[in-house]
Amino acid sequence: MKISLLTLLAIIMGVTLLCSEAFASSTMISVHRFKELEQKVNELGLEDLPNTLVVMDDDDTLTMMGCQGQTGANTCQYLGGPAWFSWQSGLAKDSPYCVANSFEDLLKISSLLLAINDMVYTEHDVPTVLNSLTGSKVNLIVLTARGPSNSSATARQFADLPVTGPEHMNFLELIRHNSLIGNKSQIHSIASPFMPCDEGKAKSVSYQQGIMYVAGQNKGEMLKCLLNSTESSSIKHIFFIDDTLENVKDVHAAFEDSKKYNVIAIHYMALEAHKKALTKGPMAETYQNNAKGRWDKIKKTLDLELENPALP
Structure with a gap:
């Protein structure tokens, strides 16, 4: 049985396509x-x-x-990073470490920290x-x-x-x-x-x-x-x-x-x-206190030095 060149090419291309799809x-x-x-x-x-x-x-x-x-402990900045954001997202609003009253406010604070x-x-x-x-x-x-x-x-x-x-x-x-x-x-x-x-x-x-x-x-x-x-x-x-x-x-x-x-x-x-390490282990409290201290200083400075600080 003779196979035309076009038929042979079609078969080769079909096999190639099947192989490439199978490889994906x-x-x-x-x-x-x-x-x-x-x-x-x-x-x-x-x-x-x-x-x-x-x-x-x-x-x-x-x-x-x-x-x-x-x-x-003193040089590692968690404030503004993903681990800090995740930790803040899970805090009760009455926690002394909580920086925002809502998720929307937390997003605003996060954006501020990224900007500076x-x-x-x-x-x-x-x-x-x-x-x-x-x-x-x-x-x-x-x-x-x-x-x-x-x-x-x-x-x-x-x-x-x-x-x-x-x-x-x-x-x-x-x-x-x-x-x-x-x-x-x-x-x-x-x-x-x-x-x-x-x-x-x-x-x-x-x-x-x-x-x-x-x-x-x-x-x-x-x-x-x-x-x-x-x-x-x-x-x-x-x-x-x-x-x-x-x-x-x-x-x-x-x-x-x-x-x-x-x-x-x-x-x-x-x-x-x-x-x-921010939430588990022997240094967790130290890291959390440092993050809180950094934010408190930033917020205090903005409140004191700006007439209308962009804070939630």
């Missing part, structure tokens, strides 16, 4: 050092790196509030790792739960962070120059804020300079939305890294049945002990 998958792993992310990505091989997207959380994954060695703080890298080699990956044409985006209202503070913090090598002036440039381009904008941003792909979502999101700002939404669904809104047709492999396990689970679940992407959702655990 979603996997969850954990790492204790940011350097491990680079190792996992490089396992793909050089030829696949330009088709790879690394998606990163910000707070306690890329950056954190200043904390020398993550151990100093610079950040440090969670690990000193974060920019080195990302420089190395982008040197191999890996794409980057940041997916943060800070919300669109904190985009200016975040951009300023990133712009103040140094990077290694002469290619980029600062961390913000490193992210922006290697991020996805909007479908309609042709720049590394989308006109923002905008409603996510599911019109039923109550909160708007933002994508500016390679950073997507969400506010309480499922990060897996928001990532899928961003991929649909950007020039991502070449992306085949996605590495998502976040210090919050629930976000890792959400991304894994969102892409579990994907036939287009191979996704590795990574739980970043380098700061686990640091975060738990």
